[in-house]
Amino acid sequence: xxxxxxxxxxxxxxxxxxxxxxxxxxxxxxxxxxxxxxxxxxxxxxxxxxxxxxxxxxxxxxxxxxxxxxxxxxxxxxxxxxxxxxxxxxxxxxxxxxxxxxxxxxxxxxxxxxxxxxxxxxxxxxxxxxxxxxxxxxxxxxxx
Amino acid sequence: xxxxxxxxxxxxxxxxxxxxxxxxxxxxxxxxxxxxxxxxxxxxxxxxxxxxxxxxxxxxxxxxxxxxxxxxxxxxxxxxxxxxxxxxxxxxxxxxxxxxxxxxxxxxxxxxxxxxxxxxxxxxxxxxxxxxxxxxxxxxxxxxxxxxxxxxxxxxxxxxxxxxxxxxxxxxxxxxxxxxxxxxxxxxxxxxxxxxxxxxxxxxxxxxxxxxxxxxxxxxxxxxxxxxxxxxxxxxxxxxxxxxxxxxxxxxxxxxxxxxxxxxxxxxxxxxxxxxxxxxxxxxxxxxxxxxxxxxxxxxxxxxxxxxxxxxxxxxxxxxxxxxxxxxxxxxxxxxxxxxxxxxxxxxxxxxxxxxxxxxxxxxxxxxxxxxxxxxxxxxxxxxxxxxxxxxxxxxxxxxxxxxxxxxxxxxxxxxxxxxxxxxxxxxxxxxxxx
Numbered sequence: 001x002x003x004x005x006x007x008x009x010x011x012x013x014x015x016x017x018x019x020x021x022x023x024x025x026x027x028x029x030x031x032x033x034x035x036x037x038x039x040x041x042x043x044x045x046x047x048x049x050x051x052x053x054x055x056x057x058x059x060x061x062x063x064x065x066x067x068x069x070x071x072x073x074x075x076x077x078x079x080x081x082x083x084x085x086x087x088x089x090x091x092x093x094x095x096x097x098x099x100x101x102x103x104x105x106x107x108x109x110x111x112x113x114x115x116x117x118x119x120x121x122x123x124x125x126x127x128x129x130x131x132x133x134x135x136x137x138x139x140x141x142x143x144x
Numbered sequence: 145x146x147x148x149x150x151x152x153x154x155x156x157x158x159x160x161x162x163x164x165x166x167x168x169x170x171x172x173x174x175x176x177x178x179x180x181x182x183x184x185x186x187x188x189x190x191x192x193x194x195x196x197x198x199x200x201x202x203x204x205x206x207x208x209x210x211x212x213x214x215x216x217x218x219x220x221x222x223x224x225x226x227x228x229x230x231x232x233x234x235x236x237x238x239x240x241x242x243x244x245x246x247x248x249x250x251x252x253x254x255x256x257x258x259x260x261x262x263x264x265x266x267x268x269x270x271x272x273x274x275x276x277x278x279x280x281x282x283x284x285x286x287x288x289x290x291x292x293x294x295x296x297x298x299x300x301x302x303x304x305x306x307x308x309x310x311x312x313x314x315x316x317x318x319x320x321x322x323x324x325x326x327x328x329x330x331x332x333x334x335x336x337x338x339x340x341x342x343x344x345x346x347x348x349x350x351x352x353x354x355x356x357x358x359x360x361x362x363x364x365x366x367x368x369x370x371x372x373x374x375x376x377x378x379x380x381x382x383x384x385x386x387x388x389x390x391x392x393x394x395x396x397x398x399x400x401x402x403x404x405x406x407x408x409x410x411x412x413x414x415x416x417x418x419x420x421x422x423x424x425x426x427x428x429x430x431x432x433x434x435x436x437x438x439x440x441x442x443x444x445x446x447x448x449x450x451x452x453x454x455x456x457x458x459x460x461x462x463x464x465x466x467x468x469x470x471x472x473x474x475x476x477x478x479x480x481x482x483x484x485x486x487x488x489x490x491x492x493x494x495x496x497x498x499x500x501x502x503x504x505x506x507x508x509x510x511x512x513x514x515x516x517x518x519x520x521x522x523x524x525x526x527x528x529x530x531x532x533x534x535x536x537x538x539x540x541x542x543x544x545x546x547x548x549x550x551x552x553x554x555x556x557x558x559x560x561x562x563x564x565x566x567x568x569x570x571x572x573x574x575x576x577x578x579x
Contacts, residue, residue, distance in 0.1 A: 007528035009521050011558050037530045041555055044530060063560040065521045069528040098529060117528065 001125050001135040002070035004052035005115065008045040009065040012038070020045065020064070027058045032141065033073070033103030033115050048073065048103060048115055050142050071117045073103060073136040074128055078112040086114065089131035095124050147458070149265035149297070150258070153405045154460045158453070161461070165408055166199035168433035173197045173206070176439055179224040182217045183209070183441065200408060203431060204419050209443045211473075214244045214384065223247055225437045235283040236383040237482050237548060243283075246383050247437040253292065255434055259381075259389030259403045260293020266394045266401075266458070267352040267377045269323050271298030274349075278312055278326035278334070279357065279480075281305045284549075285387025286357050286480070290325040293389060299323065306330060309337045316348050324353040327480040328360035328368060328376070332511035335371025345373025354379050356388050357480040359468060361577070364511060365397075378467065384443055385430045391465055396457050399464035406434045409463060410442070411451050414472035425450050427472045428465065446473045476572060478506055479513045481550045485571050488517060491543040495536065496522050503562045507575040516553045517544065520562055 010016050024031065024047075033048035049055045052068065059066045076082045090097060096119045103113035113136065118124040128135060136144075148154045156164070174194045176183050186207040187193065196205055214222065223230075225247070232248040248256070269275065275294040279286025287305055294301040302321060304312055312334055315321065324331060331353050338348065350372050356379035368376045380400050381388035390407055391400035402409050410419050411426040420426045428445045432438075447468035456464060476483045485504060492500050501520040506513060517540075525536060537554045544552045563570055 005528065007526065009526050009533075009556070009558060011561065016558075039530055039534065042533070042557075044526075044528060044533070046528060060523075063558070065523055065526045065559050067523055067526045067528065 001072070001129075001137055002121055003048060003073045003115075003136055003138050003141050005069045005071045005117075006047045006049065006052060006055055006059065007067050007069055008047065008059060010036075010043045010045050012041055012043065017045075020059075020062075023058060023062055024049070024055060027054065029055045029058065032144065033101060033113070035099070035101035035115075037099065046099075046101070046115075048141070050144075052138070069117065070121060071115055072121060072124055072128070073113055073115050073141060075111045075134040075136070076114055078110045082112065083114065086128065086131070086133060089127050089133070090118065090124060093123060093127040095120060095127060147265070147268075148460070149262040154262065154401070154462055156405075156461055158461065161404055162200060164405055165433060166201075168405075169200055169203065169408065169431065170194075170197055172431075172433045172439055173441065175436075176224055176441060180222055180439075182213070182221045183207075186213075203408060203410065203442070206431075206442050208417060208429065209440050211244070211384075211444075211446070215242050218242055219245050222438060222440065224439050225249055230437050232288075233283075234285045234288065234383050234387060236285070237484070237487065244384060246386075248386075249436045252386070252435045252437050255406055256289060256386045256389060257292035257296045259386065259392075259406065260289050261296040262293075262403065263354055263377070263379050263389050263392030264290075264293050264297045264299065264323065266392055266460075267323065267354050267375070268395075269294075269297050269299055269352065273297070273299040273322045274302065274320055275299035275323040275325065276302040276304055276312070276316060276321035278304045278306050278324065278330060279388075284480075285381065285383050286325075286327070289381065289387040289389055290354065294323075294325070309334055310341070313338055313341060313343070313348075316350065317343075320349040322349050322351050324350055324372070324374070326353075326355060327357050328355040328364055329358060329479065329508070329511050329513060331355050331368045331376070332364065332371065335368055336510065339371065345371070348372070350374045352377060354392075356380055358477045358513075359576075367511065380465065380468075382445060384438075384440055385432055385445075386435065390430065394456065394458035394460060398456075399452065399466050401456070401458075401460050401462035401464055402451075404462050407432055409451060409465065411449070412444075414444075414446075414448070422451055422453060425469065428468070444472075446471050446475060448472055474572065476504070476506060476574065478515045479550050481548055483515075483548055483550075487547055488544065491540060491547060492519060494543070495540060496525050500525065501559075501562050503571060503573060505573045505575070513576070514553075515550065516555060518555045518557045518562060520559050521556045522559065525556075 030050040098117045100116045190207045230247045281287030353376045377393040381390040391402040408431040410429040414427040428447045448470045450466045503518045505516040541554045
């Protein structure tokens with residue numbers, strides 16, 4: 001119940017984001033969630049896309065340094081406290097969140113999606129499922 | 145005290161010097177043949193025996209030694225005396241991470257000190273002087289060499305080592321240092337700090353500086369002379385041959401006199417190994433004719449320079465070498481430290497399955513070298529967290545520091561972002577305009 005996240009190394013130079021996102025767009029890859037972790041000299045662009053394997057191939061071909069990490073994509077209620085409920089579940093089971101970011105996967109209903117990188121995927125999956133949360137599979141992700 | 149440390153030697157006629165060198169060379173070749181199987185084998189391969197060497201005119205018959213030989217023979221393979229007779233080692237970095245270790249008997253230390261004493265005397269030093277040595281002490285030859293020379297001359301010696309510049313200036317002012325020994329970039333830095341502290345040359349008693357271990361320009365000389373109100377003298381040497389003092393500058397400041405009674409200099413074509421006539425630009429080769437423990441014969445320094453016997457106004461007859469104009473290998477001198485790209489490679493190789501592409505960028509900002517290494521990040525070095533990439537940067541920086549003893553700024557860059565020339569990455573960009 002994990003989804004593939006692409007992590008791309010990006011130097012802090014003008015035009016890098018533009019080139020990379022254009023490349024994905026031209027290859028029909030839709031970005032469903034993203035975040036950037038940055039330092040003075042470089043950043044790591046983390047991407048959830050509709051077709052991770054193709055995106056990996058396209059990026060590698062373009063000479064990017066890119067790696068795949070399995071992360072969790074969970075559905076939470078889009079209301080005050082919705083995120084807190086999910087965090088509570090993880091905290092109770094002593095699971096650390098290394099980073100997380102919001103996904104733009106939703107259309108109209110009252111849910112939101114969150115991408116989570118935790119110290120133990122297995123433990124987190126069990127805990128979240130028991131807590132009544134829905135986790136997206138790779139398959140579901142590509143169909144949204 | 146006169147203007148020479150050893151007038152007889154320093155002003156010896158060419159004929160007498162040739163005779164002295166020939167006698168010493170013949171004895172040295174015999175000593176090496178008898179005691180260094182490694183070099184004996186090189187001689188045998190070339191079909192030369194000590195009987196073929198009857199004077200300096202036969203020098204060209206001997207095989208060369210290179211840094212690769214020093215690596216292959218590490219640590220004791222070129223030692224010509226029992227370890228029990230040795231009293232010291234000094235060391236410098238080698239080409240592939242393995243260091244060069246040079247051994248000294250007391251006799252070797254004495255002759256090295258003597259060479260440095262000549263340099264200090266040529267810079268106007270006497271036993272009345274206060275000599276502040278801010279070269280690094282330790283395995284690096286700078287500090288120990290000038291320290292020994294300063295003692296020999298009888299100067300009051302301040303063994304400061306490098307760093308803590310404000311303290312350097314405090315000692316300089318409080319104890320009235322008259323001679324400064326350090327790298328030229330550190331001399332410039334001391335000069336700038338002096339001015340930043342609100343002082344000028346009139347607030348110190350320095351009259352001369354002996355600066356070496358890294359390349360510097362005439363512009364830098366003038367800058368240092370202006371900042372510190374001194375006359376700045378160049379000094380040259382290498383650990384393999386002894387250390388600083390292999391050659392030194394006189395008041396004419398037009399090249400460095402080689403201590404020929406200890407070291408015979410030749411200029412060769414780096415490609416063919418052929419000896420070139422006086423005045424030709426080529427690779428400098430030294431033969432150590434008096435050292436006991438680590439007597440290298442025909443050692444290729446890889447420094448490109450010119451020798452001249454033009455009459456010098458100082459009266460010395462010792463042959464003069466120009467400042468090194470470049471290298472016949474890829475060694476860089478950064479902050480006075482020898483750096484080979486292969487050393488950087490050996491560090492990077494440990495970080496990834498394949499050696500990542502990298503580029504060394506050296507510049508000189510405010511008379512101080514800057515040292516940056518750009519490393520192309522390969523997929524197996526990448527992770528999804530900043531922390532792990534920063535840890536990788538720190539690890540590379542720490543490993544570089546432990547191998548070279550100087551710090552480099554590590555910058556991770558995207559794959560294929562380092563410019564290639566004919567498919568090969570350009571390994572070194574040296575923006576310092578030193579030649």
